[in-house]
Amino acid sequence: MSDTHNTMTSSRERSAWSTSGYVMFVLFLLLLALTIWRIIAFAGGDPADEAVFGFVVRSALSVVALMVISSGFYMIQPNQAVAITLFGSYRGTDRNTGLRWVWPWMGKTKISVRANNLVSDKIKVNDLRGNPIEMAAQVVWRVVDTAQALYDVDDYKAFVMVQIEAAVRTIGSRYPYDDFAHAEVTLRGNHDEVGVELRKELIARLEMAGISVDECGFTHLAYAQEIAGAMLRRQQAEAVVAARKTLVEGAVGMVEMALGMLAEKGVVHLDDERKAAMVSNLMVVLCGERDTQPVVNTGSLYQ
Numbered sequence: 001m002s003d004t005h006n007t008m009t010s011s012r013e014r015s016a017w018s019t020s021g022y023v024m025f026v027l028f029l030l031l032l033a034l035t036i037w038r039i040i041a042f043a044g045g046d047p048a049d050e051a052v053f054g055f056v057v058r059s060a061l062s063v064v065a066l067m068v069i070s071s072g073f074y075m076i077q078p079n080q081a082v083a084i085t086l087f088g089s090y091r092g093t094d095r096n097t098g099l100r101w102v103w104p105w106m107g108k109t110k111i112s113v114r115a116n117n118l119v120s121d122k123i124k125v126n127d128l129r130g131n132p133i134e135m136a137a138q139v140v141w142r143v144v145d146t147a148q149a150l151y152d153v154d155d156y157k158a159f160v161m162v163q164i165e166a167a168v169r170t171i172g173s174r175y176p177y178d179d180f181a182h183a184e185v186t187l188r189g190n191h192d193e194v195g196v197e198l199r200k201e202l203i204a205r206l207e208m209a210g211i212s213v214d215e216c217g218f219t220h221l222a223y224a225q226e227i228a229g230a231m232l233r234r235q236q237a238e239a240v241v242a243a244r245k246t247l248v249e250g251a252v253g254m255v256e257m258a259l260g261m262l263a264e265k266g267v268v269h270l271d272d273e274r275k276a277a278m279v280s281n282l283m284v285v286l287c288g289e290r291d292t293q294p295v296v297n298t299g300s301l302y303q
């Protein structure tokens with residue numbers, strides 16, 4: 001038994017035949033004037049039976065021609081296109097602005113190719129570490145292939161909204177929300193890099209609908225409410241630890257420098273016990289959060 005595979009053929013935009021509507025409008029006015037003149041001339045004369053029959057035939061043909069011409073007009077505004085179909089078959093797209101004309105039995109579907117700005121709803125996503133976060137994105141998109149937008153997807157605007165949500169979820173789960181050590185690419189700390197990744201993801205998803213993405217970015221990015229308090233305390237604790245680490249590293253360097261300068265200049269000679277005592281005092285002074293009070297030692301270190 002052989003397997004059958006259904007493949008969807010992708011539509012591609014091409015130029016459609018159409019003509020200037022202004023030329024056809026002048027032709028319409030001339031034909032209308034001719035028809036009215038014939039009616040007036042016929043009404044003022046004394047025609048025979050043969051002339052009446054000829055007048056009726058010519059008048060009927062003129063009316064039909066006027067109806068055909070008037071039914072073929074359509075207007076295209078700037079950054080707008082019209083997809084032309086013939087009995088359900090796509091014949092091309094007209095992007096020429098102004099008054100246009102095509103055969104009245106041709107179907108005409110207008111579609112905007114202007115830039116659209118869309119802000120998605122806030123959605124809850126689990127980041128790379130499994131933490132629930134809230135995300136929302138702003139996307140500027142436009143239709144670049146009218147045939148794909150109209151005939152390859154059912155509703156291209158709804159398709160865009162669904163794909164934006166899917167892309168945000170994908171990017172949100174690909175990176176951690178935050179990394180205090182700055183060792184990883186994070187959603188909060190690398191907006192530009194993550195924004196570029198989001199745009200690539202959207203372009204790949206919307207390509208089949210003939211839609212391009214001009215720019216995008218996150219408009220909302222935060223921890224979910226159920227863990228926001230705990231994550232804030234964690235960030236504060238990590239900040240305190242990092243600050244303490246920097247303070248201790250600086251204090252150690254200052255103590256090392258002080259001992260080196262004392263030994264180099266021969267101000268005082270310290271044994272190991274006295275060096276330990278000085279190090280202890282300097283570390284307390286440099287790392288303490290409160291102001292230190294000077295104490296005058298009138299005795300000896302060993303008393």
